[in-house]
Amino acid sequence: MLILALNTAFTTMEAALVRDGEILADARETLPRGQEKALPGFVEALLREEGAGFGDVGRFAVVTGPGSFTGLRIGVSYVRGLSLVTGAPSVGVTSLEAAIPAGMEGAALGALMAQRRPPDQTWWVQGVANDAGIAPVQEVGLAALSAMLEGFHAPIFMDGAEALGDQAAKLDIRPMRPSAVTAALKAARFDPADHPPTPVYARAPDATLPTPKA
Numbered sequence: 051m052l053i054l055a056l057n058t059a060f061t062t063m064e065a066a067l068v069r070d071g072e073i074l075a076d077a078r079e080t081l082p083r084g085q086e087k088a089l090p091g092f093v094e095a096l097l098r099e100e101g102a103g104f105g106d107v108g109r110f111a112v113v114t115g116p117g118s119f120t121g122l123r124i125g126v127s128y129v130r131g132l133s134l135v136t137g138a139p140s141v142g143v144t145s146l147e148a149a150i151p152a153g154m155e156g157a158a159l160g161a162l163m164a165q166r167r168p169p170d171q172t173w174w175v176q177g178v179a180n181d182a183g184i185a186p187v188q189e190v191g192l193a194a195l196s197a198m199l200e201g202f203h204a205p206i207f208m209d210g211a212e213a214l215g216d217q218a219a220k221l222d223i224r225p226m227r228p229s230a231v232t233a234a235l236k237a238a239r240f241d242p243a244d245h246p247p248t249p250v251y252a253r254a255p256d257a258t259l260p261t262p263k264a
Contacts, residue, residue: 051108055234058125059117064230086124111237114142115250116174122249139242146176148228152235161208181236
């Protein structure tokens, strides 16, 4: 089965083609703005280079976040549209699932930086086992993350680990790199019904409805 996966959750736009566990193509372009205009041509070029078309894709995958609010909506909307037009199912893969290697044995923790400025630093975290998240993504501050990692023995895929100070040296910390390739590899094993292409917003929106006047 040919799988096309996209990652527009961050400033680098990514697309990957995987067939039966073999990586056929992997492209990326740093594009902080304008992804909505560039994405269709970017994906079409990747398919064209492999001599494939949208009708050849058996499953679509997209990184659903957390990440850039606008970027997530662009990728998710595009994949949903492709799925609707072609009839091929689409699968959502969280940013944390997409950062932990496919087929990894045992459990691991993903910790992706959300707010980066001290003292208000926060991380989006999710435990992953058998390729999939074992609980919803949550946002935690430095003190809560440090307590969570006390005595932790499983691998931790994390950025901003320097904030942990001396504790970091006692942990198995690995690079945090969500990718379209990992999303494609995992999407082959995911049930679309359990992993829909729905944006993951770990933080509640700032906007509130106006209070009705008495």
